[in-house]
Amino acid sequence: MGELKVDKHVQYILSVEKKKDSFEALVMEHLRMNGAYWGLTTLDLLQNVASVDQEEVISWLMSCWDRESGGFAGTIGLDPHLLYTLSAVQILALLNRFDVLDIEMISEYVAGLQNEDGSFSGDMWGEIDTRFSYCAIFCLSILHCLDKINVGKAVNYILSCKNLDGGFGATPGGESHAGQIFCCVGALSITGSLHHVDRDLLGWWLCERQCPDGGLNGRPEKLADVCYSWWVLSSLIMIDRVHWIDKSKLTEYILNCQDSENGGISDRPDNAVDVFHTYFGVAGLSLMEYPGLKPIDPAYALPIDVVNRIFFSKF
Numbered sequence: 001m002g003e004l005k006v007d008k009h010v011q012y013i014l015s016v017e018k019k020k021d022s023f024e025a026l027v028m029e030h031l032r033m034n035g036a037y038w039g040l041t042t043l044d045l046l047q048n049v050a051s052v053d054q055e056e057v058i059s060w061l062m063s064c065w066d067r068e069s070g071g072f073a074g075t076i077g078l079d080p081h082l083l084y085t086l087s088a089v090q091i092l093a094l095l096n097r098f099d100v101l102d103i104e105m106i107s108e109y110v111a112g113l114q115n116e117d118g119s120f121s122g123d124m125w126g127e128i129d130t131r132f133s134y135c136a137i138f139c140l141s142i143l144h145c146l147d148k149i150n151v152g153k154a155v156n157y158i159l160s161c162k163n164l165d166g167g168f169g170a171t172p173g174g175e176s177h178a179g180q181i182f183c184c185v186g187a188l189s190i191t192g193s194l195h196h197v198d199r200d201l202l203g204w205w206l207c208e209r210q211c212p213d214g215g216l217n218g219r220p221e222k223l224a225d226v227c228y229s230w231w232v233l234s235s236l237i238m239i240d241r242v243h244w245i246d247k248s249k250l251t252e253y254i255l256n257c258q259d260s261e262n263g264g265i266s267d268r269p270d271n272a273v274d275v276f277h278t279y280f281g282v283a284g285l286s287l288m289e290y291p292g293l294k295p296i297d298p299a300y301a302l303p304i305d306v307v308n309r310i311f312f313s314k315f
């Protein structure tokens with residue numbers, strides 16, 4: 001089995017950052033905030049976050065903050081959305097810079113997106129998805145503001161999206177999908193509600209995601225893809241069933257998706273690399289305790305030392 005090309009991946013992430021003048025260049029225009037989170041978290045897991053100009057990141061990030069609503073946009077000048085607000089909060093948690101946040105305004109923005117049935121809209125336009133429940137619960141938890149929403153209703157809404165196969169969908173009746181399961185199990189974990197999950201049933205569905213090539217897919221009949229290493233494994237860890245996966249085969253699959261010359265990880269062997277799959281590949285290896293990587297928290301998707309600093313030190 002090959003080994004993780006740590007130096008190459010660090011160089012790859014930094015090179016993507018420098019393609020334009022600033023950190024903004026990480027990925028597609030509207031997803032820049034997500035790209036910044038994927039890139040920075042990867043660097044931190046590889047023990048190299050110090051190689052980034054943090055002041056530059058913070059100054060760009062704060063220029064994506066919408067003072068009127070309190071939410072963050074994906075890049076400068078666009079409308080705020082919960083998905084980008086989550087990434088911004090994750091980046092500031094990682095860099096230990098909550099001091100630049102107006103926590104009151106941001107938590108009001110997030111709490112204001114909760115609907116009467118307990119669900120969350122992603123933004124003012126109202127699309128509802130259990131992904132947004134995770135984003136909201138994550139942000140409010142890490143900012144110590146969960147009391148601003150009706151947690152019981154939020155949990156009940158997520159449970160209303162649970163399927164007979166043990167998985168979860170985007171809305172009630174929606175098909176089970178590994179990404180959605182991560183969001184629902186993560187939100188239930190953060191709110192201390194995992195007792196509502198049938199661990200054996202869900203664990204079985206998740207383990208069925210391992211393909212003959214060792215990689216994991218997102219739902220039945222699909223090809224394996226490195227990004228599901230994160231969504232499936234983190235969910236299995238949260239419900240204490242990760243030992244049902246063949247970790248060495250999955251490790252080999254992820255390592256086979258590396259570009260060992262120029263760095264970066266792709267969705268499948270020999271495909272083009274991107275920051276998204278580089279992050280999920282490294283995060284998956286971290287969940288499997290690959291040597292030399294910082295351990296990552298399966299619910300918060302941040303290095304465990306960051307989560308511990310936030311919850312076990314005075315805020």
Ligand SMILES: [Zn+2]
Nearest residue numbers: 225226227267
């Ligand atoms: Zn993918």
